[in-house]
Amino acid sequence: MSKRSILVTAFTSFFLMSCSEQTDVPEPLQNGLIYCSEGNPESFNPQRVTSGTTVDATASQLYDRLIDYDAAQQTFVSALATDWQALDKGQRYRFNLRKGVTFHSTDYFQPSRTFNADDVVFSFRRWLDIDAPYHAVGGGFYPFFAATGLDQLISDVEKVDAYTVDIVLTHPDSSFLANLATDFAIILSKEYAEQLSEKDQQRFIDTLPIGTGPFKFVSFKKDYHIRYQRHEGYWRQGPDIERLVFSITPNANKRMLKLVTGECDVIPYPLVSELKSLNREEIEVRSEVSPNVSFWAFNTERPPFDDPQVRQALSYAINRQAIIDTIYYGNAELAESILPPTSWASTDAELKYQYNPDKARQMLRAAGIQPGFKMDIWAIPVQRVYNPNARRMAELMQSDLAEVGVDVRIISYEWNTFRRRLSRSEHDSVLIGWYADNADPDNFFRPLLSCAAVASGSNRANWCHTGFDQILYQAISTTESAERKQLYQSAQQLLMQQQPLLPIAHSMRYQAQREYVKGVELPPYGGISFRLAGKEQPAQ
Amino acid sequence: MTRYLMTRLFYFFLALLVLSVVTFALNWLFPGDPLTNMSGIRVGQVGYETMLASRQFDSTVVQQYLNYLEHIVRLDWGLSLSTGTEVWQDAATYMVVSAELVLLSFLLAVLIGMPLGMLAANYFRHNIDKVILTSAMTGYSIPVFWLAQLLILLFAVQIEWLPITGQINPLYAIDSITGSVIIDVLLSDSQYKLAALQDATLHLILPVLTLSSLPSMLLLRITRNQTIEVLQKPYVKAARARGLSQQRLLFKHALPNVLQDVLPQLTFIFGLMMANLVIVEHIFNWPGAGAWLLKAIIERDYPVIQMVLFTLMALILAINLLVEVYRGWRFPMTREERYGGY
Numbered sequence: 001m002s003k004r005s006i007l008v009t010a011f012t013s014f015f016l017m018s019c020s021e022q023t024d025v026p027e028p029l030q031n032g033l034i035y036c037s038e039g040n041p042e043s044f045n046p047q048r049v050t051s052g053t054t055v056d057a058t059a060s061q062l063y064d065r066l067i068d069y070d071a072a073q074q075t076f077v078s079a080l081a082t083d084w085q086a087l088d089k090g091q092r093y094r095f096n097l098r099k100g101v102t103f104h105s106t107d108y109f110q111p112s113r114t115f116n117a118d119d120v121v122f123s124f125r126r127w128l129d130i131d132a133p134y135h136a137v138g139g140g141f142y143p144f145f146a147a148t149g150l151d152q153l154i155s156d157v158e159k160v161d162a163y164t165v166d167i168v169l170t171h172p173d174s175s176f177l178a179n180l181a182t183d184f185a186i187i188l189s190k191e192y193a194e195q196l197s198e199k200d201q202q203r204f205i206d207t208l209p210i211g212t213g214p215f216k217f218v219s220f221k222k223d224y225h226i227r228y229q230r231h232e233g234y235w236r237q238g239p240d241i242e243r244l245v246f247s248i249t250p251n252a253n254k255r256m257l258k259l260v261t262g263e264c265d266v267i268p269y270p271l272v273s274e275l276k277s278l279n280r281e282e283i284e285v286r287s288e289v290s291p292n293v294s295f296w297a298f299n300t301e302r303p304p305f306d307d308p309q310v311r312q313a314l315s316y317a318i319n320r321q322a323i324i325d326t327i328y329y330g331n332a333e334l335a336e337s338i339l340p341p342t343s344w345a346s347t348d349a350e351l352k353y354q355y356n357p358d359k360a361r362q363m364l365r366a367a368g369i370q371p372g373f374k375m376d377i378w379a380i381p382v383q384r385v386y387n388p389n390a391r392r393m394a395e396l397m398q399s400d401l402a403e404v405g406v407d408v409r410i411i412s413y414e415w416n417t418f419r420r421r422l423s424r425s426e427h428d429s430v431l432i433g434w435y436a437d438n439a440d441p442d443n444f445f446r447p448l449l450s451c452a453a454v455a456s457g458s459n460r461a462n463w464c465h466t467g468f469d470q471i472l473y474q475a476i477s478t479t480e481s482a483e484r485k486q487l488y489q490s491a492q493q494l495l496m497q498q499q500p501l502l503p504i505a506h507s508m509r510y511q512a513q514r515e516y517v518k519g520v521e522l523p524p525y526g527g528i529s530f531r532l533a534g535k536e537q538p539a540q
Numbered sequence: 541m542t543r544y545l546m547t548r549l550f551y552f553f554l555a556l557l558v559l560s561v562v563t564f565a566l567n568w569l570f571p572g573d574p575l576t577n578m579s580g581i582r583v584g585q586v587g588y589e590t591m592l593a594s595r596q597f598d599s600t601v602v603q604q605y606l607n608y609l610e611h612i613v614r615l616d617w618g619l620s621l622s623t624g625t626e627v628w629q630d631a632a633t634y635m636v637v638s639a640e641l642v643l644l645s646f647l648l649a650v651l652i653g654m655p656l657g658m659l660a661a662n663y664f665r666h667n668i669d670k671v672i673l674t675s676a677m678t679g680y681s682i683p684v685f686w687l688a689q690l691l692i693l694l695f696a697v698q699i700e701w702l703p704i705t706g707q708i709n710p711l712y713a714i715d716s717i718t719g720s721v722i723i724d725v726l727l728s729d730s731q732y733k734l735a736a737l738q739d740a741t742l743h744l745i746l747p748v749l750t751l752s753s754l755p756s757m758l759l760l761r762i763t764r765n766q767t768i769e770v771l772q773k774p775y776v777k778a779a780r781a782r783g784l785s786q787q788r789l790l791f792k793h794a795l796p797n798v799l800q801d802v803l804p805q806l807t808f809i810f811g812l813m814m815a816n817l818v819i820v821e822h823i824f825n826w827p828g829a830g831a832w833l834l835k836a837i838i839e840r841d842y843p844v845i846q847m848v849l850f851t852l853m854a855l856i857l858a859i860n861l862l863v864e865v866y867r868g869w870r871f872p873m874t875r876e877e878r879y880g881g882y
Contacts, residue, residue: 026735032711218713222623223835224827225710245710249825254705261696263703414838 032243033517033533036255036264038383039415040222040248043138044209046184047127050143050458052384052435052527056268057226057246059183060529062104063211066095066120069181069438071524076177080115080187080212081165090172090479095120097163101235103189104216108208111191115212117159122190124157124167134193137202144184144437146456147447148175174479175446178438183526187212214238214531223248239519240534252383259283259512265535266520268528269383270512273329282515287331288522290509293338293444294386294433296377296397297460297501299425304369311499313363315353317404318397320504327393328507335503337492338434338444344481345441345488352496361404371405378411378430381418385509386433393504394431423457430460431504438525441488445472449500463500544868544875552861559853563846564608570842577842578608580619580627617847622839627847631829635851636719637707638821638828642813644748649755649809654802657763658790664768672760680757684816688750688823695746705825708740716827747824751816755809762805766798773797800871807860814852 041057042049049055066081081095101115125132127142128151145151153173158166169176179185192210196202209217212235215228226246230239247264249255252271258264260280275285296318298305305311324332339346364373377397379390387393391412398408413421422430436443446453451469453459468491475487511522519532567577574597576582581591592598596607611617617627660672682690695702707721708714714721714728714736721740730736770776771794779793818830825831829848836844868875 026732028711028713028730028732028735029709034709034711219715221716221827223831224706224825227710227713243711243713247706247710249705254825257692257697258705261700261704263705263709416839 028243030535031241032245033241033265033530033535034245034247034263035528035530036249036258036267037246038255038268039250041226043206044217045138045188045206046186047142047144048138048206050147055183055527058209059186059527060213060531061215061228061244062209062213062217063186064213065181065185065187067177067181069178069525071439074439076181091169093167093169093176094160095165095167097165098235099163101212102233103192103212104210104231106210106216109192109195109210111189113191115187116162117165118190119187120165121157121159122193123186123188124154126188127151128154128157133197134202134205138206143456143458144182147453147458148179148443149446149450149452150179152452171477173476174484175440175442175476178440178443182437184437215244237532239530239532244530244533259514262514265517266511266513268511269385269388270510272331272510275512283512284515285510285512286522287508287510288524289342290385290507290524291340291342291436292386292433292507292509293335293340293503294431294505294507295335295338295501295503296429296431298429299427299462300500301425301462302428304367305428307367308498309363309367310369312353313360313367313369314401314406315499315502316356316363317360317406318400318502319355321355323393323396324505326396327389328505332505332507335506337495338448338501338503339441339488339492340506343441345485347485347489347492353502357403364404364406369406372407373405374407374409376409376411376428378418378422378427380432381412382415384433385435386505386507387431390431422460425462432460436525442472442476445488445491449495461500463498465494465498468494541869541875545865548861548864548868552857555857556854559850560609560612561605563850564605566846567842572842576621578618580621580843612850618843620844621841627843631847631851633716633719634827634829634832637826638817638830640720640722641747641751641821641826641828642817644744645751645813646755648748648752649759652752653756653759654763657760658767660760660764661767661771662786662790673764676757676760679753680761682753684750684754684819685823687753688746688820691746691750702746703743704746707743707827708736712736712739747820747826751813751820754816755813758805758809758812759802762802763798766801767794770794770797800867800874803863803867807856807863810859811856814856
């Protein structure tokens, strides 16, 4: 055998060996799970962001909260706090903390003590107290807490003893516990923060995270993957899998392909109709009723959108049923209000803004808008639960509006630029949406349309109405359900009159996975959780 | 030869200099602040003022350019606007990642293209020649992005043999030390080296196949045409008349002369591969310089764009220089062809 033919044989046999059917799956693949996420997280601390991508990658994986919300039972359940009680007529909440909860031990931090009240005080002060040493780290901006007004509501966080913490409120608020159970109210390690301060490396607190959650952080390669390792000694039941990888795959088609080839075990935002048409039995598509709304918000600071009549007229011009059929393939419900029908505060309102181009045209002329009026629609460049394809939606609306003599330009920047310019209110109108963080109906109103939310940037309509704020304030000051329902009903009526935004759809939330994946939870509120994730049988 | 070498080197550095002027000018042509584009430090950020002074922005443009040149020579390309890390530090791994892909593809292209080309020439106008030439034409006409989709459909979706994204299954937790996945696996202390190596090889197949398709078809055609031409030369006929075997004739006598004309084409092929590299890396999520460049363009990360553009072009120039020098040394008459005798 000549030297050359030996080489050829070696090459061929290696190639064949590689291609041959694998009989047993190597251990790392058996005990690991790949989730193909849709984008890069902005930070590894959910306190600092509101984007779903970041929440998915951090909140339920790396951290725990004081209390959790059990959607099935519709109650709050204990997490890092074992129990709690309201004191001083609901102005002080006392939390008894769990003992023996360990923080992650990694190559950049080894904890010397377990979780205690100092960590709770530190974590809350970080966003609450502008003088706290870590408040300014990473920009000093905590949008969720600003938008829900939690930073105004809590006047102090006091350590009573090593395992007891009091949270003092400025006034009783029935949405308080619901906000505490959200993905944003996570607990950081004070000891880690102190170590970083000594080394003058404060910025690492959000890039090399330490928490108490079911997984610990291993590494992050931007645009490629995030690696996690199971947190051994997690205080409650943890995952079966040892390793978790978020493989970053922004392209929806590629995500689907990777699920088909088995390179992903679970994917978010699947192309449902296409996946179903593939008809593969090893792939499961799951859906969950989800508290979200997509809407078309008018920038009410800009004329002529400061005129309610113009906003109403434009709302009549949109054929929303066509949008539901085309963009959501019918997997969504036409939104009558921003509050989803599944909420306890929802009422059967009749659909006011039925598609009616003639009426829209009349009203526009009455408001002094001439044919040929030009406006922008900003469409988010990413897929969201509430809006799988905003650009396409904008195109449908463009043709609807052309019918009534409005000339629409569609604007869609790269996501980071888009958010930055949106927060500078450079838009005429925007197609965006909201995903509820907790079960309280307040979560749909205050973060989206209160005056406080104008300042914090989550009120995309820039709409500030004192009467409306008054109603919301009354609604959170009482715990009486019937009274609150009444108040939210009047709030919704006021919204229909004023129409700072046009609600479009309440969408189902979808996730596709290989059939052997078990325990990947899609909680109705908040991000995905891999706490109980496992594989039923080894992958083939 | 020395004089030839010096001339080539002179032209090489002249081209680099012109290239650097272009990238320097890009700082002004890109939107935004020139200093930000150059150094990656945004207006108003800490260190902007000192950077302004250290880059001599208070001085003349010529002075600024010389300063810029000095930074390039020190490989200081500033900070990435999207990650804030040093561009050159990131670049090293990205470059090696791409180098692995390009080298393997190039090797495959040579292994496929040249033998098939000679085979076709040997059977000039026979059926074998026609079959090879037709398939080469077909392969040559398929755009890379389309070919990639076809291969994915066939090998990943229909028969489920091959993975389609990345260098290796991320669950193997192989740290990227050098960037070359094969070397990284061998260096790692993973217990599952063999399985990881196998997985990495499977991940390599589709991108390498896609990237090598166009170069191999090109090489095939060039080799075929040159061989046909050489085989018709009088000295081959003379050799054949003396009873040399066809095999000996091909490899011993024709091949060196064929190589002489194939070599300069390699530069062209290399440039072509660089262009396709961006597409292939993007499609297969290959964490290399091409995909990095594309992302930098989308994210308007100007320091990265500059660095990658300059380095890729400098590489093409360097390959060109190497090929020319080798050719000048190995085939002295090509020197004469160009420079008439010295």
